[in-house]
Amino acid sequence: MNRLLDKRTQIVEAALELFAQQGFDATTVPEIATRAEVGAGTIYRYFTSKEALLNALFQDKIGWLYEAFKRDFPHDSDMKSRWIHIIDRMHQMAKLDWDALQFIDTHYYVRLLDEQSIAIHNQLLEFVSQHIMAGQQAGVLKPMEPLLMISITFGAFLGIHKYRHGQRTGMPRDHEQLQSIARQCCWDLIAVHAE
Amino acid sequence: MNRLLDKRTQIVEAALELFAQQGFDATTVPEIATRAEVGAGTIYRYFTSKEALLNALFQDKIGWLYEAFKRDFPHDSDMKSRWIHIIDRMHQMAKLDWDALQFIDTHYYVRLLDEQSIAIHNQLLEFVSQHIMAGQQAGVLKPMEPLLMISITFGAFLGIHKYRHGQRTGMPRDHEQLQSIARQCCWDLIAVHAE
Amino acid sequence: MNRLLDKRTQIVEAALELFAQQGFDATTVPEIATRAEVGAGTIYRYFTSKEALLNALFQDKIGWLYEAFKRDFPHDSDMKSRWIHIIDRMHQMAKLDWDALQFIDTHYYVRLLDEQSIAIHNQLLEFVSQHIMAGQQAGVLKPMEPLLMISITFGAFLGIHKYRHGQRTGMPRDHEQLQSIARQCCWDLIAVHAE
């Protein structure tokens, strides 16, 4: 059971790195096997296909993010605090598991996701949307579809970390500085500003 | 000569659509040939490889964007006007040639770009960076590396249009509304706000 | 066009030999390609799959046999002459294209045949059945389902040639002797004999 989980974990982690860095199509199954230090056939004991592996991974990571959002969520605080909670959780994920976040970014719009993956993703969006709508009713957030607001914010947020991980020149900033930038920008982006 | 340009154009356009919609790896050369209404071999008369075609396309589109930025650039206006000029040009591209913008987004971080592509991309970044630095010195823009600021803004901007083109539910807004959202958000994102 | 037919023919012939001698499952596509002296990929320009190749082959050969039955068929002769016509045509095929006959034998009951293959096979059975029923009404053939009679006769007939081609010891007999055996046995098998 221990070994079993081990192999599965090795496969999942290898696949995550490769999918995140090269994309699904550019990653070959033997490549995953080599990096996971298992035989190519072994992958098929745990996942019915390369595509199933993608979906398992996606659900895993979206699930992780969703849990992170909900854990210690400051339901009673003001909008800004709640929003910053969400940004901070994403920031945490970017720090601990950047591959996973990038993987979500590059694969969530894709033809390969199954119903299950889409469902869990929608749950996550729903959760965030609820809070956005509350903020809009309170007049502190700009009026626009919540999903659009999520899309913009996620884009901006990922921009920060793509920059950090890019081959781009310029010294990468430390995580705390980036966190403060993320908080500031992702709030300014959506908040209503006094003239 | 005219015909010749014709064929090249047909190929490039067919490739753009397919790369943007399915990604580079999921697109086959015969597929491009079919859509371009040329023989598969013909593509190799204009481009040495599928990868070379990608780079030609990339340079083409980055070049187009760069030209759009520079055309009628309001050098003497204030920072906000200059920034909105840039956002508007991107918005225009999103409207006229969304495939191209999406193509740039999904491929610019990629392993496949050659030196030339990177160079022209850097020129574009340099152009925008100049203005950002000026704005920062004037105290109207948040202090952070210009490239980081570009990365965030581009992410946010694309978030708007990805939302629009996604299968996501929610009625798609018309372009003018989106333009005003883009202007507002992409400015709030980077501007220094009074307390 | 000439070359084109050439390649297709080479593939079909190579596949026939191998399917007949080793069976469908034991034959690999590269093996067919090698024997046909074409690239493995070339096979897929002519047939959508290994299974499609099997069916094309099957229809080809059943069609050939059907045509052979019908050509110069002695409609006005007595039952025995008509039956011997059929046996002789099979004998001819066994002589000219034993692989094809064996291929039909080992594959006609199989899970791999498509509707088209089954349809053309049924046509052939129908043709022979008509004559059997006529013979039965005339009282010269044993009473039993025509399809059963065909199955017995085909089994017996193939027994002759399997013996000939087997690795079995015993000198193979010449074709004329076998033909006379085939005529005799396949007639005695089905005819009503005086007590």
Added chain:
Amino acid sequence: MNRLLDKRTQIVEAALELFAQQGFDATTVPEIATRAEVGAGTIYRYFTSKEALLNALFQDKIGWLYEAFKRDFPHDSDMKSRWIHIIDRMHQMAKLDWDALQFIDTHYYVRLLDEQSIAIHNQLLEFVSQHIMAGQQAGVLKPMEPLLMISITFGAFLGIHKYRHGQRTGMPRDHEQLQSIARQCCWDLIAVHAE
């Protein structure tokens, strides 16, 4: 010891069904294991390979048929009675263990049989040949190589049962009717008929 025989038997029976129904190549070892309700590895405790299992099975079944031929063989009766004894024994096997008979048919010409299998098969042929030669000397059987005669008869006989088991239309006849057909046809096939 009892259990041990049990497992071996389970494996052999599972393999027989699958080989008979799908053929050797289309049957996987795990599939056999599942049907036999043993672990896949267990098969290799009883048989050195899939091929060895095939041969064990073949020898088993040929042995069974040989024993059936010899049991209560009417040595002192006339040729026809002796021949009908043989046909009846095959008929019995077709009734009790059709899989086995079909398995023999589809595999006895095959590349996979080892020396042992061929030897025992030859013993069976030898036994039948003896009687055929006696009948030929007595002038009641057609003159031809005994092995050829066996091959024809076996082909015809199996034709009867293949028809019965095929998806063919036409009501399947009951076993007693088929037995009388088998006796009649398989005798007419080889007997010398008065003009």
Added chain:
DNA sequence: TATGAATGAGTGTTCATTCAT
């Protein structure tokens, strides 16, 4: 110049066999 038939290296996947438990 333009073509598309031909290619074969490389893909995702299967399965006979092994071996640690």
Added chain:
DNA sequence: CATGAATGAACACTCATTCAT
């Protein structure tokens, strides 16, 4: 003894690229 997780060679099939026409 019995197992089944693990393996990797081999499979059917795809596709970027070439080249004779």
